[in-house]
Structures are given as structure tokens and as C-alpha cells.
Amino acid sequence: MIVTRKLAAILVADIVGYSRLAGADEDRVLARLRALRSDLIDPSISVHNGRVVKRTGDGVLVEFRSVVDAVRCGIEMQNGLIERNAGVPADRQIRFRIGIHLGDVVEEADGDLMGDGVNIAARLEGIATPGAIALSEDAYRQVRGRIEFAVSDLGMKALKNIAEPLRVYSLQVGVPAEARPAPLESPPQRSGPERCSLVVLPLASLGGGEEHEAFVDGVTESLTTDLSRLSNTVVVARNTAFTYKGKPVDAKQVGRELNVRYILEGSIQRGAGRMRINTQLIDAATGNHIWADRFDKPVADSFDMQDEIVSRLANQLRAELIAAEARRAELEPNPDAIDYYFRGVAAFNKGRIENILRAKELFQEALKLNPAQVDAIVGAARADVIMALYRQEERAERLKAAESELLNALAIDPRSHWAHLWLGYVQILTNRASRGVGELERAMSLNRNIGVAHAWMGLARIMQGRAEETEAHVAEAFRISPTDGVAFLWKYIAGLGKLFLGADAEAAELFRQSIDASRNFPLNHFHNAAALGLLGRQSEAESEVEAGLAIAPGFTLAGYRAAAESDNPVFLAQRERVIEGMRKAGVPEG
Incomplete structure (x- = not known):
């Protein structure tokens, strides 16, 4: 037939x-x-x-x-x-x-x-x-x-x-349809695909027979499902995407047929006990490659491998899609709430105080146009949290504002994993580590691909006097998203765990790796100064203090002591030793 x-x-x-x-x-x-x-x-x-x-x-x-x-x-x-x-x-x-x-x-x-x-x-x-x-x-x-x-x-x-x-x-x-009052000067109507719209084309199966093909199809389906959970993102359903399986495709034609901006294609090849994963993200309008990645994995349990591959790709793609949309938003002459949101993300990801402050302004512009845009609310809260880490004198006020913003976001969308995630972080920083862990677990139940949730779980263990557990949590974060854009923070948390346990040399090495990845985070420098001071490496310690004060000139030992994240006695005793290391390195008393 x-x-x-x-x-x-x-x-x-x-x-x-x-x-x-x-x-x-x-x-x-x-x-x-x-x-x-x-x-x-x-x-x-x-x-x-x-x-x-x-x-x-x-x-x-x-x-x-x-x-x-x-x-x-x-x-x-x-x-x-x-x-x-x-x-x-x-x-x-x-x-x-x-x-x-x-x-x-x-x-x-x-x-x-x-x-x-x-x-x-x-x-x-x-x-x-x-x-x-x-x-x-x-x-x-x-x-x-x-x-x-x-x-x-x-x-x-x-x-x-x-x-x-x-x-x-x-x-x-x-x-x-509900009529909306026209602005005094109506902006031109946009045409073309919806923003951040994507199709995951069936990944090609190379080698391995029918069993391997079923595995590859499973990766495609799981990746489609996970990406569909991203806010501000439209992902074409699996059934539609699979109509292209095994067919030669032209990116521009697929973009027109499915009305999408981005196309993900690739392959998984099996041989000699390993799998090689190749993926490319393509701009459907131009046919140009936006991003590509290739990595190898040893063959192991099929479900574990599938989860690991999907988690890695989902994390990388989220970052690349946001970056691509941010570039588009910068060129938009009549920005709307979503444009302002993406511009805010682009500014936030640059780090440094001036960029974080600019990000907060852009998120607020988005909220003027749409007060219920949950991602912009969470973005504003993120900016407040980071500013609390940069400026000791604003810490309490910023964290209080962030918590209020995050609770507002959850009132609008109780299933926002980003709101649960950042609320958990705020609670960890404000002597509520157990509650914070609960929020992180809720975030992970809504989106299994959040590597940073595992890293912050490791941070919570330090506050709970259980720093020996931190390393395993950070390792899980790296397993889920080994090339994450904020992975330098995970190295920092791993270093902090070692420092609180008295493993100062290991801590200094981890802090150095984190600083090499991003020099914009002041606590990295101050905690590395503590480790180096305790090791007697005085000139290096003083250099780290100088670098930290260049970013956060108001940092003092008095402010650090007053901002203790927990009243756990084990944590406080370990923290006093860290303060002594900072003092040896030359951090101002305040």
C-alpha cells in the first residue's frame, strides 16, 4: 500500500x-x-x-x-x-x-x-x-x-x-477581540515569527541500529519537552517536528513553514563505547549558525545518558536563545515589555555594578508596560540580590526588596521555577537555609535542568554547618550544566566550602579558577584573600583585597560580620576563622 x-x-x-x-x-x-x-x-x-x-x-x-x-x-x-x-x-x-x-x-x-x-x-x-x-x-x-x-x-x-x-x-x-486604545503614534506592526520560537528537528541517529535510533528520538522528545517549559519561548510540538525526520531540510524553508525564528538540528553518533553529540542552533531567517556544540559521552545507562544530554543541551540553549533575543531587542526601534526584558538580561549578564543597575532599570521599564510580566519581576529581584552582594551597606534593604518582588511574582505565577529559585537563595542568605532548600527543591521539581539550584544547595549546607556536603552538590550542578554561564559561582561555592572546612590550599585553587572565569564578583576576591592570608601568602592576599575593593569599595570586616547568613554555631565558628584570614590579608576593619 x-x-x-x-x-x-x-x-x-x-x-x-x-x-x-x-x-x-x-x-x-x-x-x-x-x-x-x-x-x-x-x-x-x-x-x-x-x-x-x-x-x-x-x-x-x-x-x-x-x-x-x-x-x-x-x-x-x-x-x-x-x-x-x-x-x-x-x-x-x-x-x-x-x-x-x-x-x-x-x-x-x-x-x-x-x-x-x-x-x-x-x-x-x-x-x-x-x-x-x-x-x-x-x-x-x-x-x-x-x-x-x-x-x-x-x-x-x-x-x-x-x-x-x-x-x-x-x-x-x-x-x-478586546480593543486596545491606540497610542498617540502607533508603532509599526511586527511581522514574521513569534519571538523566541523554536523547533527541535529530530536528531539524526548515526550508527547503532534501531535501539540507538529509539534512544536518539527519546533525546529529541525530552529536549522538546524541557525547552517548552522556558518562559517567553514557543517550541513547536514533537509531532509536528517529527514530520521532518529523515528528510533533507532547508532552514529558511522550515522557518517559513512552521513560522519559527530558530531551528535546532544535530546528530548523535555511537561507536567504540562512546556517543558523540553534535548540535547547531540556526537563525531561520538567514540560515546562519548562531551556536554549535560537540561533546562526547561514554555509553552508560540509557536513561541516565538521556537525562544528562538533555540537561546539558537545555541549559546551553536557554542561554543562547536569550542572548540571540537580546541582540534582536537592542535593534528594535519600538521596544515592548518583552524587548525591555531581554535587554535587561543582556545587561545583567555583563556583570559589574553599572550593568546590574542598568538591568534593573530595563526590567522596570518592562514592568511599566506589563506589570504582570513575571520574568521581569524576577529579573528586578535578581538585580537587587546581586547589588546586596556588591554593597554591604545596602544588603538588608536590597534583600528585603528582592523577597517582596519574588513573592509578588509567585502570586502571579506559582509555577515560576525562577521565582522559587531566587526566593530560596534570598532565604539562604538571610538565616533561613532550611526554608531556602525547600524553595530550591520546588524549583527543581518544576524544572529539572537548573544546575544553579544544586550549587545553592551546597551553599545552604555551609550555612547549616555541613560544609562537608557542599562538594557533592556543586559536582551535581556541573554534571547537569558543565558549561553554564554562571559556573564561576559554583567554583566559588566549592571554594567557600573548602575554606570553611580549613582546606585553605584547595580553597585558594578553586577561588583562582572562579576568578579566572569572571573577575567581576567581589566576594571571590575577599574569600580568596582569606585563604591566602591563612596560608601565609601575604603579597598574593593583599593583591586580592585590592582587587575586591576596586569592585566593592565599601567592604569591611565589620560589615561582613554583621551580615552573617546563619546563626548556626558550627557555621559561626568557621566564619570567625575566615574573618581572621581576611584581617591578615588587610581587609579594612570598618
Whole structure:
């Protein structure tokens, strides 16, 4: 049998309560249904270039070449029913539920369609409100901004016999989209793909046979799922992405077909007891490579390997996507809240006080335009936390402000893993390490790929007088995200653990590695000065004090002592030894 696999927009429509209507007056209902088909349904399908695949007694399955055509047809059908139901008693009205999805289908020799694309559209029809159209996220992305009716985000929905939950939107035909007052000078409308939109194309399996191919497909699916959890990011569903499996693809064409900005492609090769992972992130508009990575892993337990590969790629891709969007935002002549957010992230990632302060200003600009933008709220809190570490005299005020901001973010979105993460960090810094650990665990339950959560868990152990446990937590952070942009902080935390345990030489080496990666963090220099002072390496210690004071000129021993992060007696005793090391190095008393 000849079959063809392709990407198609599928519309499924069904009459609400058909059995009840037919039971009351079957002949009349059948006559009305025949009239609807000839006068409304079939002409609408024809005008919008649809193909009827299958009819049921009370419904129809239609294939369209584009989602735009499918949605226009659905709207025309629902509007026609509204007109025909005018003056008809409610219990005798014929109303449709409609579901529309863009996805992978298999066309058989007789023209019938099978596959997930059809199944998902049918399930969407089943959960649609009578008179409305339920759209999958993949379908909605194609028509966003082109619909004059109200659209509601129904959130993630588990559909019967569909493996993964899908985000669903409801188009309310007859309810106009909310009108927004026009600004005095309207900015030009943006065109093209949604910001930070991405498709993860199926990774190619090289060597290893069917078992290896299944493993590689699993990596693609898990990576798609993990990336879809990133805020401000739209990721094309797995079913749609897999229509490109095994086919030569042109990045620009894929970008146009799926309306995305970025494409991730790559391969996993198996041989000689190792796997080699190659990935590339491509700008779909230009076809240029934005980022590429290659790394090898020894073959081990399949699930462990899959988790490790996915975690590493998800962390790297998050950073690269944010950087790419920040570069775009800098060039945007009419920035909106999301543009300001990405600009803030770009400034924040540069480090140094002036950049952190600028980041806070940009996050605040975003919040002026959208006070409920959770990522911008968390961004402002992050800036306050970092400023608390740079400026002792502002520490209490900054941390209090950050906690208030983070609680506000969680009131808006209780599932924001970034808000839970940073709230946990604030609590660790303010004598609430146990509560902080709870927040970190909550963050990791929402996003397993947060390496920094493990590192901060190690920091909490120091505050709890259990510095001997810090090294293992930091090692887990590096396992999850070995090339993380803030990995220098993890080295710092590992060094801090060694310093509190009295392993001063090991601490100094870890601090040196951290400083080599980023020279903008003052506590690195001051704690390295303590380790070197305790080792009797006086000139090196004094140089570190000088470097630290150049970044944080207000740092003093008195301020450091007053800012003790815990009242645990083991911690305080170890901390006094650190203070003595700083004193030997020449840190001002204050």
C-alpha cells in the first residue's frame, strides 16, 4: 500500500447533542443537516481550499493546506450557524464544536488520513465549547494576530490517548477581540515569527541500529519537552517536528513553514563505547549558525545518558536563545515589555555594578508596560540580590526588596521555577537555609535542568554547618550544566566550602579558577584573600583585597560580620576563622 507522510491542517467538526436532537425529530434534523451541508458547510470548505476526508452522520473531517484557511472556514461555519439559529428555540438549535490542529498525518492510497495530526484535532473538537473553535498551540501560532475574535488560553490539557499534554486555545466566534486604545503614534506592526520560537528537528541517529535510533528520538522528545517549559519561548510540538525526520531540510524553508525564528538540528553518533553529540542552533531567517556544540559521552545507562544530554543541551540553549533575543531587542526601534526584558538580561549578564543597575532599570521599564510580566519581576529581584552582594551597606534593604518582588511574582505565577529559585537563595542568605532548600527543591521539581539550584544547595549546607556536603552538590550542578554561564559561582561555592572546612590550599585553587572565569564578583576576591592570608601568602592576599575593593569599595570586616547568613554555631565558628584570614590579608576593619 502506498502511503504519504505530510504536514497538514486538520479540521474536525461535530454537532453538539446530535443524538438528543435526532431523538426528538429525526426526519426534521436530517433535513436541516442536509441543507446545512449544501448551503453552508460544503461551500465554506470549497472556498477555503479544503478537502473533505471523511464524513460521519453528524460531523466531518477536512484537510487544509494552511491553518489560516482552516480557521477561516471554521469561523464561516460557526457564523453561518449563528445566523441560522436566530429565533430557533435553544433545545432545537444545531451547534458545532470544532477542533483544528497542524500536525503530522499519513495519507493512504484511498485518500484517507491517519496519525496524530488527525487524532489531536478530533480530541480538540471533543473539548471545544459549543459554538467555539479549539486550536492547538501549533495551529494558533500560525494565525495569531490575524483573528478578529476573542481567543482564550485554556492552558495545558491532557487529551485522551495523546502522549503529552498540549496547550489549547479557544476561539470564541461572535465575541470580538478586546480593543486596545491606540497610542498617540502607533508603532509599526511586527511581522514574521513569534519571538523566541523554536523547533527541535529530530536528531539524526548515526550508527547503532534501531535501539540507538529509539534512544536518539527519546533525546529529541525530552529536549522538546524541557525547552517548552522556558518562559517567553514557543517550541513547536514533537509531532509536528517529527514530520521532518529523515528528510533533507532547508532552514529558511522550515522557518517559513512552521513560522519559527530558530531551528535546532544535530546528530548523535555511537561507536567504540562512546556517543558523540553534535548540535547547531540556526537563525531561520538567514540560515546562519548562531551556536554549535560537540561533546562526547561514554555509553552508560540509557536513561541516565538521556537525562544528562538533555540537561546539558537545555541549559546551553536557554542561554543562547536569550542572548540571540537580546541582540534582536537592542535593534528594535519600538521596544515592548518583552524587548525591555531581554535587554535587561543582556545587561545583567555583563556583570559589574553599572550593568546590574542598568538591568534593573530595563526590567522596570518592562514592568511599566506589563506589570504582570513575571520574568521581569524576577529579573528586578535578581538585580537587587546581586547589588546586596556588591554593597554591604545596602544588603538588608536590597534583600528585603528582592523577597517582596519574588513573592509578588509567585502570586502571579506559582509555577515560576525562577521565582522559587531566587526566593530560596534570598532565604539562604538571610538565616533561613532550611526554608531556602525547600524553595530550591520546588524549583527543581518544576524544572529539572537548573544546575544553579544544586550549587545553592551546597551553599545552604555551609550555612547549616555541613560544609562537608557542599562538594557533592556543586559536582551535581556541573554534571547537569558543565558549561553554564554562571559556573564561576559554583567554583566559588566549592571554594567557600573548602575554606570553611580549613582546606585553605584547595580553597585558594578553586577561588583562582572562579576568578579566572569572571573577575567581576567581589566576594571571590575577599574569600580568596582569606585563604591566602591563612596560608601565609601575604603579597598574593593583599593583591586580592585590592582587587575586591576596586569592585566593592565599601567592604569591611565589620560589615561582613554583621551580615552573617546563619546563626548556626558550627557555621559561626568557621566564619570567625575566615574573618581572621581576611584581617591578615588587610581587609579594612570598618
